[in-house]
Amino acid sequence: MSGTEKKQAERRAYSRELPDAAALAQGIREGSRTALARAITLVESSRADHQEIAQKLLAELLPDTGKAVRLGLSGAPGVGKSTFTEAFGQFLTGEGHKVAVLAIDPSSARTGGSILGDKTRMELLARNPNAFIRPSPSGGTLGGVARRTREAMLLTEAAGYDVVIIETVGVGQSETAVADMVDMFVLLLSPGGGDELQGIKRGIMELADLIVVNKADGDLIPAARRAQIEYKTALHLMRPKNAAWTAHVLLASAIKGEGLAEVWKAVRDHHEALKGAGELDRQRKAQAKAWMWTEIREGLFAALKADERAERLIPGLEADVAEGRATPTAAARQLLRLVLNRGNGV
Ligand SMILES: Nc1nc2c(ncn2[C@@H]2O[C@H](COP(=O)(O)OP(=O)(O)O)[C@@H](O)[C@H]2O)c(=O)[nH]1
Ligand SMILES: [Mg+2]
Structure with a gap:
């Protein structure tokens, strides 16, 4: 492409008019955040003409997708998902990774986007050039929100993000939707121990490939250790989700930035275990x-x-x-x- 052609392509990709799928695809492959954000907006749009371009774009980018580690992160409100995502995201970019954070929250139609408010808790990550944060698409059914999040995930992969974190509030059915689109499902719990276990639906525990007991700091350390043992016992009584992997229970403190390397190691180990058994491929298919x-x-x-x-x-x-x-x-x-x-x- 000549300089003028490139400028024209850019104008078409970013103009207020209907964007050009090929130009957007090129922008995304080159790692342009503007192109990525624009493409996700198209995917989220319910307009038929937008959907047509979005589907064309996704088809074009499909060969560039699938290279990320896809993580689901769930947990009750207040357990520290946003704080953990900020700390873990910062840790991962420090290790040379590019991290995309997407949210799936069908209730965001009412609350106006869960992560938007959370962006204040992810101040560093929101400004990090190697991170991309996108709130949950607002409105629509869980199925609709899930589809748009899935497609946004593919777009971030094509843009070169190699770790995608899909966050969901651990209430309702959204965690099943998330588990159905990721490689590994991480459940964040607080040191509430047995009491908390009562409140968590058994179904959510069964989805977990990794449980992280957050807030393992200060006075909460003994409770966190007890909770770790209780969750391990509870997991033991459940049928493993996958023959190639036994769920781990780890301790972390998002606020202190502790336990993050261990969590990442578990993610890598899980990835290798599934890959080695041919399970990763099977699961994604x-x-x-x-x-x-x-x-x-x-x-x-x-x-x-x-x-x-x-x-x-x-x-x-x-x-x-x-x-x-x-x-x-x-x-x-x-x-x-x-x-x-x-x-x-x-
Ligand atoms: N002590 C302690 N508090 C934490 C930790 N992580 C989060 N919190 C606090 O828990 C509260 C809820 O955190 P937030 O990230 O918003 O939870 P979310 O609702 O799951 O996203 C906030 O007041 C945080 O400061 C942690 O590792 N240790
Ligand atoms: Mg939050």
Whole structure:
């Protein structure tokens, strides 16, 4: 490209008008944060023309994705996720890594973006040239938020970020969505020990590849040690998520920056163990296929919701099904036929 051509491409990529997928892709590959941010905005947009460019862009960048260590980080509010992310992110960039932090939080439609407020807790990381922080896309269903976060993850990988941290609040179903898009799921707990264990859903523990007991500092050290033992025992009683890896329980202090190297070592060990067993590849392939089917389900559902004839039929069919005048299968098929015969809108 000549200098003028390059300038024109840049203008097209960053202008207020519809961006050019090829120019954006080039910007992202070159590590431009502006291009990356713009691309994520496109992915998050519900406008059809934006979605078209976003999908073109993702298709073009697909060969550049998949090179990062994908980490999920979950934990109850107040356990120290933001503080830990800041400390861990700073540690990793210090080791020469490029770190992207994305959030998945369907409740952010109400709260206005969880990480945005958290950015004040991630002051250093937010200003770090080797880190990229993006709050949760606001609005929509968990499925919608999850899709946009997944696609944002692919974009950050194409931009050369080699560690992606996807943060979620440990309430509701969002941790399952996160576990379904990452290589390793890290659960952050505080030294509450047994009491806390009562409050955590067993399901979340079962998702964890690594448990980090945060706030292991000062007066809290003995409690943190006790909690570590309790969590180890609890994990012992559970079926391991993966034959190639047994979940670890580590101590850390995000505030003091302690235990971070140990956490990173566990992440590396997990990665190697899964890779060695062919599990990493298998897991990512299964995740990609499951994602496709989620898209199909969501697409069909969205098309059904948008169909006016279906809208008129639904109350009657629901009543028929409830009163036993029609079988659920027959009613569902009647509605699906409407969508499938349209040939558009999906
Ligand atoms: N003692 C101690 N406090 C911490 C630590 N990490 C976080 N905190 C405090 O816990 C509170 C919640 O932290 P925050 O990162 O916002 O938690 P989040 O809601 O999970 O993101 C804040 O007051 C932090 O200062 C730690 O390692 N040790
Ligand atoms: Mg937070």
